[in-house]
Amino acid sequence: MLDTKFWEKYFEVYDVLNLVIPYQELLRNIADELEIKNGERILEAGAGTGNLAIEIKKRGGMPVALDNIQEALNIYKKKDPAAIIVLADLTEKLPFVDNEFDKICSNNTIYAVPRKYREQIMKEFYRVLKPGGKIVIANIHKEFKPIKIYLAHIKQDIKKTGLLGVIIKGIKLMVPTIKMFYYNAKIKGEHKTGDFDFLEFDEQKELLSNAGFRNVSENKSVYAQQGILNSGYK
Numbered sequence: 001m002l003d004t005k006f007w008e009k010y011f012e013v014y015d016v017l018n019l020v021i022p023y024q025e026l027l028r029n030i031a032d033e034l035e036i037k038n039g040e041r042i043l044e045a046g047a048g049t050g051n052l053a054i055e056i057k058k059r060g061g062m063p064v065a066l067d068n069i070q071e072a073l074n075i076y077k078k079k080d081p082a083a084i085i086v087l088a089d090l091t092e093k094l095p096f097v098d099n100e101f102d103k104i105c106s107n108n109t110i111y112a113v114p115r116k117y118r119e120q121i122m123k124e125f126y127r128v129l130k131p132g133g134k135i136v137i138a139n140i141h142k143e144f145k146p147i148k149i150y151l152a153h154i155k156q157d158i159k160k161t162g163l164l165g166v167i168i169k170g171i172k173l174m175v176p177t178i179k180m181f182y183y184n185a186k187i188k189g190e191h192k193t194g195d196f197d198f199l200e201f202d203e204q205k206e207l208l209s210n211a212g213f214r215n216v217s218e219n220k221s222v223y224a225q226q227g228i229l230n231s232g233y234k
């Protein structure tokens, strides 16, 4: 099992992802799908360093960022001192009353939680979402290959900034990028030993339907085809 120490080290370099075009697109895809209206209270489950929460706030939403690693939430707080953060574990009862949130989102988090907890987590999401509220979930799938995200980024970045710009950036960001590949390999390694279960292609859709969400969307391919996004309503 990956422990708190692992995640702390991971978060020291995590935000290098903010420079990766498919990651920027992924956050925009989720925020678009949320159809945010001014002042809506939106739970982000597994908020990490707050990148999606920051996008939600930019669009007028009021994000509540939940994570079980204080270090990640501290990084988010540095970026937005007014951030609302909640240190809690998704495998336990959520510290919110019934029908508390207008919307819920979660990005690349459920895959990090052992499969035996996933149904219970979806039921908790259902409980704390207002009737009529929307949920949007995205996760990397079982055939996730980080190199494909990286290559998609390089291709798009060459178009945007030219080859020389990409090479200069690549040299500057070499160390955090290598560390991210190393941590991703460790995450994949956990997957192979059975502690970690990447999502099956239809798992997210089924989890949402089984928890009672209605109008669950078909799979939408995101994150350079390495992730799947689904939405639904209470």
Ligand SMILES: C[S@@+](CC[C@H](N)C(=O)[O-])C[C@H]1O[C@@H](n2cnc3c(N)ncnc32)[C@H](O)[C@@H]1O
Residues within 6 Å of the ligand: 007, 045, 046, 047, 048, 049, 050, 051, 052, 066, 067, 068, 069, 072, 088, 089, 090, 091, 106, 107, 108, 109, 112, 113
């Ligand atoms: C890959 S990061 C994704 C962060 C963020 N959602 C983003 O889009 O960049 C996965 C996050 O899930 C959190 N997480 C994993 N298991 C959790 C649990 N049981 N309870 C709460 N958060 C959890 C991790 O601490 C981490 O911040």
